[in-house]
Amino acid sequence: MNRYILPLSVLGTAVGGAVLLKDFVAGGACPSKTTIPGKTVIVTGANTGIGKQTALELAKRGGTIILACRDLEKCEAAAKEIRGETLNHHVNARHLDLASLKSIREFAAKIIEEEERVHILINNAAVMRCPHWTTEDGFEMQLGVNYLGHFLLTNLLLDKLKASAPSRIINLSSLAHVAGHIDFEDLNWEKRKYDTKAAYCQSKLAVVLFTKELSRRLQGTGVTVNALHPGVARTELGRHTGMHRSAFSSFTLAGDVVTLRQGV
Numbered sequence: 001m002n003r004y005i006l007p008l009s010v011l012g013t014a015v016g017g018a019v020l021l022k023d024f025v026a027g028g029a030c031p032s033k034t035t036i037p038g039k040t041v042i043v044t045g046a047n048t049g050i051g052k053q054t055a056l057e058l059a060k061r062g063g064t065i066i067l068a069c070r071d072l073e074k075c076e077a078a079a080k081e082i083r084g085e086t087l088n089h090h091v092n093a094r095h096l097d098l099a100s101l102k103s104i105r106e107f108a109a110k111i112i113e114e115e116e117r118v119h120i121l122i123n124n125a126a127v128m129r130c131p132h133w134t135t136e137d138g139f140e141m142q143l144g145v146n147y148l149g150h151f152l153l154t155n156l157l158l159d160k161l162k163a164s165a166p167s168r169i170i171n172l173s174s175l176a177h178v179a180g181h182i183d184f185e186d187l188n189w190e191k192r193k194y195d196t197k198a199a200y201c202q203s204k205l206a207v208v209l210f211t212k213e214l215s216r217r218l219q220g221t222g223v224t225v226n227a228l229h230p231g232v233a234r235t236e237l238g239r240h241t242g243m244h245r246s247a248f249s250s251f252t253l254a255g256d257v258v259t260l261r262q263g264v
Contacts, residue, residue, distance in 0.1 A: 036063040040118050040164075042111070042157075044068045044096060044150070045125025047078040050172070050230055054122060059086040066115075068096035068107060069125075098125055098149030099135040108156035117164040118157055123150040123171045123207075129196035132189065140188040142196075146203035151210055158223075165222025169214070173207040173227040180205025 041058050045051040046067035059065045059082050067082075069075035075093040083091045094110070097103035111118065126146045135144035154169060161167045180201035186192055189199060211227035218225060 035061045036119075039063040039120060040066070040115055041120040041122065042066045042068055042118060043122045043124055044098065044153070045070075047071060047074040051122075051124040052078050052082075054124065055091070056082050056085065058120075059083075059088040059091050062088065063120075064090040065092070066111070067091070067093050069093065070095070070097045070099070096125075096153075097136075098145045098153070099141065101137050101149075101152060103136075104149055104152050105156065108153060111157060112160055115160070118160045119164050119167045121154060121157060121161060121167075121169045123154065123169070125150075126172065126203075128200050131196070132194040134188070138188070140199060142199045142203040143187060143206065146200075147206040147210065150207070154214070161223050162218075162221050167223050169211075169223065169225045171207050171211045171225070171227045172230055173211070174200075174204040175229045176201045177204040177208045182206060182209075 036058065039062075041055075041063045043051050043055045043058070043065065046055040046065075047069040051067075055065050055067055055078070065082070065088070067075050067079050069078075072093060072095045075095070079091045079093040083089055094107060095103070096107040127142055130141055133141040135141055135149075137144070139148055150171065161169065179198075180203075181198070182202050182205060183192075187202075189195075208227050211225050215225040
């Protein structure tokens with residue numbers, strides 16, 4: 001029996017550690033039961049992953065939810081699914097390609113024309129560690145989508161958000177921002193060898209800096225701005241990294257995880 005003690009102890013420690021790690025990366029569930037009837041919410045990248053779960057949760061709370069996505073077919077399918085699950089018929093799909101300044105301007109113009117109020121803008125959509133692609137306008141893809149696209153969208157909708165105050169802007173960043181460095185001499189990685197990780201960290205640091213400055217400028221307007229690290233979840237965001245292919249990561253990152261902040 002003694003010969004089994006050490007292997008069993010090691011196995012128990014490993015399993016226990018994995019369970020604790022899973023609980024740690026999953027974060028806590030939001031205890032708030034706040035409802036949002038009459039509130040209009042825009043969630044970018046809401047056809048899958050954290051964006052979809054966020055839209056689903058907010059739809060349960062009674063808001064008018066606008067899913068803003070690049071792939072309109074998938075976006076409409078997600079909106080239909082959310083409407084069916086929540087019985088909230090105020091869930092709509094809209095086309096928005098954050099890799100296209102033209103698409104962003106068209107989306108914002110339509111929102112300004114059609115929506116009386118916009119109370120919440122959740123800048124969720126992102127790409128992570130993709131190849132050295134560029135946006136329609138020539139920007140490095142991760143910086144272009146994660147930061148520049150949301151920067152333009154937010155500023156185009158800012159007057160609408162101010163008119164709808166109290167309102168809020170929520171920017172999804174990442175803990176990866178702490179490793180970020182913004183090279184103002186080579187934002188698009190045209191002079192250096194492309195580093196997918198460093199480019200991602202740069203984009204998320206830019207989101208944090210944007211949030212801090214925008215928050216400062218909007219003091220007294222009734223519009224609050226926050227950035228958050230949403231934790232770690234098994235979503236399509238990691239499709240360029242292979243991080244979800246191992247059995248360990250599949251267990252640790254099981255399920256979609258969303259942390260919602262209290263109150264609206």
